[in-house]
Amino acid sequence: MEKSLSNSLKFILTLALIVVIGFLLFLANKRASEYVILILNLMAINMIFAVSLTLINGITGIFSLGHAGFIAIGAYVSTLLTLPVAQKEMTFLIKPLIYPFNQIQMPFLPATLIAGLVAAGFGYVVAAPSLRLIGDYLAIATLGLGETIRIIANNAWSITNGALGLKAIPPYTNIYWSWGWAFVTVLVIASLVKSSYGRALKAIREDPIAAKAMGINVFSHQVVSFVLGSFFAGVGGALWAHLITTIDPKSFAFSKTFEILIMAVLGGLGSISGAIIGASIYTVGLEFLRVLESPFKIWFINFPGIPGMRMVVLSIMLIVLMLFWQRGIMGRDELTWDLIYKLFTKSARRRGVVDE
Amino acid sequence: MNEVLRIDSVTKRFGGLVAVDRFDGYVKQGELLGLIGPNGAGKTTLFNVITGMYAPDEGRIFFFGKDISGFKPHEITRFGIARTFQNIRLFSDMSVLENVMVSQHLKLRNWLWFFKCIAKTPDSIRMERHMREEALKLLKRVGLENFANEKASSLPYGLQRKLEIARALSTNPRMLLLDEPAAGMNPQETFELMGFIKQIREDFKLTIMIIEHDMKVIMGICERIYVMDYGKLIAEGNPEQIQSNPLVIKAYLGEEVLL
Amino acid sequence: MSLAGFFQHLVNALSLGGIYALIAIGYTMVYGILRLINFAHGDVFTYGIYFAFYAVVLFLMPWWVAFVFSIFATAFLGAFIERIAYRPLRNAPRISALITAIGVSFFLENFAIVAFGGRAKSFNPQTGIYPTSFLNMINIGGVRIPVLTFITIGIVIAALVLLIWIVYRTKIGMAMRAISKDIPTTKLMGVNADRVVSFTFMLGSGLAAIGGILWAMKYPQVYPYTGMIPGLKAFIAAVVGGIGSIQGAMVGGFILGISEIMIVAFVPSLAGYRDAFAYAILLFVLLVKPTGILGVEVSEKV
Ligand SMILES: Nc1ncnc2c1ncn2[C@@H]1O[C@H](COP(=O)(O)OP(=O)(O)OP(=O)(O)O)[C@@H](O)[C@H]1O
Ligand SMILES: [Mg+2]
Numbered sequence: 001m002e003k004s005l006s007n008s009l010k011f012i013l014t015l016a017l018i019v020v021i022g023f024l025l026f027l028a029n030k031r032a033s034e035y036v037i038l039i040l041n042l043m044a045i046n047m048i049f050a051v052s053l054t055l056i057n058g059i060t061g062i063f064s065l066g067h068a069g070f071i072a073i074g075a076y077v078s079t080l081l082t083l084p085v086a087q088k089e090m091t092f093l094i095k096p097l098i099y100p101f102n103q104i105q106m107p108f109l110p111a112t113l114i115a116g117l118v119a120a121g122f123g124y125v126v127a128a129p130s131l132r133l134i135g136d137y138l139a140i141a142t143l144g145l146g147e148t149i150r151i152i153a154n155n156a157w158s159i160t161n162g163a164l165g166l167k168a169i170p171p172y173t174n175i176y177w178s179w180g181w182a183f184v185t186v187l188v189i190a191s192l193v194k195s196s197y198g199r200a201l202k203a204i205r206e207d208p209i210a211a212k213a214m215g216i217n218v219f220s221h222q223v224v225s226f227v228l229g230s231f232f233a234g235v236g237g238a239l240w241a242h243l244i245t246t247i248d249p250k251s252f253a254f255s256k257t258f259e260i261l262i263m264a265v266l267g268g269l270g271s272i273s274g275a276i277i278g279a280s281i282y283t284v285g286l287e288f289l290r291v292l293e294s295p296f297k298i299w300f301i302n303f304p305g306i307p308g309m310r311m312v313v314l315s316i317m318l319i320v321l322m323l324f325w326q327r328g329i330m331g332r333d334e335l336t337w338d339l340i341y342k343l344f345t346k347s348a349r350r351r352g353v354v355d356e
Numbered sequence: 357m358n359e360v361l362r363i364d365s366v367t368k369r370f371g372g373l374v375a376v377d378r379f380d381g382y383v384k385q386g387e388l389l390g391l392i393g394p395n396g397a398g399k400t401t402l403f404n405v406i407t408g409m410y411a412p413d414e415g416r417i418f419f420f421g422k423d424i425s426g427f428k429p430h431e432i433t434r435f436g437i438a439r440t441f442q443n444i445r446l447f448s449d450m451s452v453l454e455n456v457m458v459s460q461h462l463k464l465r466n467w468l469w470f471f472k473c474i475a476k477t478p479d480s481i482r483m484e485r486h487m488r489e490e491a492l493k494l495l496k497r498v499g500l501e502n503f504a505n506e507k508a509s510s511l512p513y514g515l516q517r518k519l520e521i522a523r524a525l526s527t528n529p530r531m532l533l534l535d536e537p538a539a540g541m542n543p544q545e546t547f548e549l550m551g552f553i554k555q556i557r558e559d560f561k562l563t564i565m566i567i568e569h570d571m572k573v574i575m576g577i578c579e580r581i582y583v584m585d586y587g588k589l590i591a592e593g594n595p596e597q598i599q600s601n602p603l604v605i606k607a608y609l610g611e612e613v614l615l
Numbered sequence: 616m617s618l619a620g621f622f623q624h625l626v627n628a629l630s631l632g633g634i635y636a637l638i639a640i641g642y643t644m645v646y647g648i649l650r651l652i653n654f655a656h657g658d659v660f661t662y663g664i665y666f667a668f669y670a671v672v673l674f675l676m677p678w679w680v681a682f683v684f685s686i687f688a689t690a691f692l693g694a695f696i697e698r699i700a701y702r703p704l705r706n707a708p709r710i711s712a713l714i715t716a717i718g719v720s721f722f723l724e725n726f727a728i729v730a731f732g733g734r735a736k737s738f739n740p741q742t743g744i745y746p747t748s749f750l751n752m753i754n755i756g757g758v759r760i761p762v763l764t765f766i767t768i769g770i771v772i773a774a775l776v777l778l779i780w781i782v783y784r785t786k787i788g789m790a791m792r793a794i795s796k797d798i799p800t801t802k803l804m805g806v807n808a809d810r811v812v813s814f815t816f817m818l819g820s821g822l823a824a825i826g827g828i829l830w831a832m833k834y835p836q837v838y839p840y841t842g843m844i845p846g847l848k849a850f851i852a853a854v855v856g857g858i859g860s861i862q863g864a865m866v867g868g869f870i871l872g873i874s875e876i877m878i879v880a881f882v883p884s885l886a887g888y889r890d891a892f893a894y895a896i897l898l899f900v901l902l903v904k905p906t907g908i909l910g911v912e913v914s915e916k917v
Contacts, residue, residue: 145898
């Protein structure tokens, strides 16, 4: 039998890891350039997106393509709540903003929470009918709903300012908010997955019919998973809006969902730690791919930057990933201390360092 | 006579096909009832109707006197009817232990547990430990404890069937429906299975209904047998009566089944 | 609304619905055979327009040669995509194939941005892409309708008839229908499944190219995302009609086209929501009859 680590040791290791990450973020916040801080914020927000999508798609097996819609709801709702009243008057030129949004302004935290709750509420309304569908039909219905939310945002001028979008959003999102929420998201979802509910959700993914026969109310569990995922998508949307400070309906096109899907697939669809890794690699990798779109020089010939090249490379990456490496980095496994320990001892044994 | 299940003139159609045709039947407390019939007779469909997978088109089903027709599968499981599937349906990517623990989930009766589980409150941790212990007990009971951490799909076929039974038992049923539990087993495994089924009936005070094509199993352990053909009940009786029933022999004619 | 006005909307609706139907057939045939939602189909449609455009502008082909060229080039593009991206995943979990299809779609769109530029190219007779006479107006009872609308309807009908003939009267069509029932068995009967699948993609993509060219003449421009909205709507049409059913795709296409035009005609204030309207129809149909209007009910065997 494989020797494994004791629970208290694992707890201490986890705590130590959190402290180290926290300290590094604290340092980064103090010392790093604005650009690095922006990337770190994006990374945390992408983790929130990817982990919440993993809960829905990877753990529960609901193939949802509507994530961007819930992100949009979170972004719009939170912005309408934090934007100063005077700023709202200046923004909503074509049609005035409706009551009560035109009169309230609140701090970031309650705005984010409300954004998440509204997204969750929409998730509930949407889940009930679409979860009656299975497989591909569900994918299409959720895609349609996500797009519908965007189309509504494009047309409901008195709420969203239509195609003009919302500008001068207070830049509240900082390292503490984004990483704090990422931490909460991972904690809540991982804790859920590591409970009887998590087993039930996975059982539904593996075989919904058998899950029913084991006494699981498949429908209500799927709804709950969908609603919880939508909540965090909404929270992430709120953070994102207050990071990039301008939003319009185009920000929430299907390509947003596509990006998140890549992160989740890269990390391994069905693994929370995979989603975290996938989101990190994607965020950083995307920055490196910027090179592709900037002007470059071979010998003495100057080439202009090629817009769109990044997405070309990304889509090829996704196809190649699916063709040759469907499992992604983690597959459905979680990166646990036991796994690291096992990997370590295994490679050590291979080198002959540890003998038994 | 203490009746556990009553099937009252149940009909189930698929388009023009009448898979179960006005089936009448009952199961007594503690009984081991066999359900046989040629391929496509409607046996599995009857199980599916009893367990709520399909709603009956006509007729009703009573479990301990309560009309359970029209209830959802998970509700029927909670009433105390558990089942296995003809084509094994394990949660193949999960461990053997997790498979059995999934069936403990119905102990969390209300959604308050959902928040408790996220917050990892003391009683949720106790509950988790309790579920694990119960599941392990069951695995021991069926002799799978050494495989607890293996992936369910990595088990050999015969053990997968056993795991499915363990998983069904874990819902704490009063009645168990087994759909061809001996399929794919060798004679030795089949022989053990027969003893095993009888044993769990005693240990868990179960009423068992079993579909099986292997007549050794049916004749060896069942006290009473229903024979179905084209959705209809064509014969009923104890093993001797069934073996000598001309209707049954006719239904099976052309099939290589030795009665 | 006058009768003539109604007639004008009706022919508009028929030509739009016909284009949706042409695209929807590609979705439905592929789904019928592979159970795959070919997300890239809308982009194949876009490439059909680009092929026609460049054949005229760059290779200076006469417009009708260019159109025929585009149909064949697009057909090969469709088969090529299947060969490269979908065939290796035929036995993989369905979600993998679906994600791959999404990837192919994004690739085609972004490759178009890189290769053809993100800005819209004008697709009108001034560039010699089709004869100016297509835009001549015919006066019917006081309303003026461009010849193009009637040409569109005519071509759609011709293409649909041809398709039905291929599917129901030729050997390869029979093989297609057999395969959509059951790939393994059909293979056992000596049918080369890969060839049939390739042919299906060619047929669907060719029809998409026809639809694309008709679309581009109607809304005279092409840009990398041209196919997105009509592609989605055609997919919805296929689902509404009952995915897997060719007749269903036609019915769905016309239902979508007609209702879209009529809603904008009768309730102009909802014009901004015309794209969302298709989703409303979709949800409604899925909830009432999940298999679509002409789809067959299949309850999952337990
Ligand atoms: N979901 C379904 N949709 C359509 N037809 C079905 C469905 N389920 C079962 N049938 C049909 O109903 C009939 C009875 O099937 P059933 O599976 O109940 O037979 P069975 O007695 O269990 O046979 P076997 O011994 O082969 O398992 C068969 O003709 C089968 O094809
Ligand atoms: Mg059966």
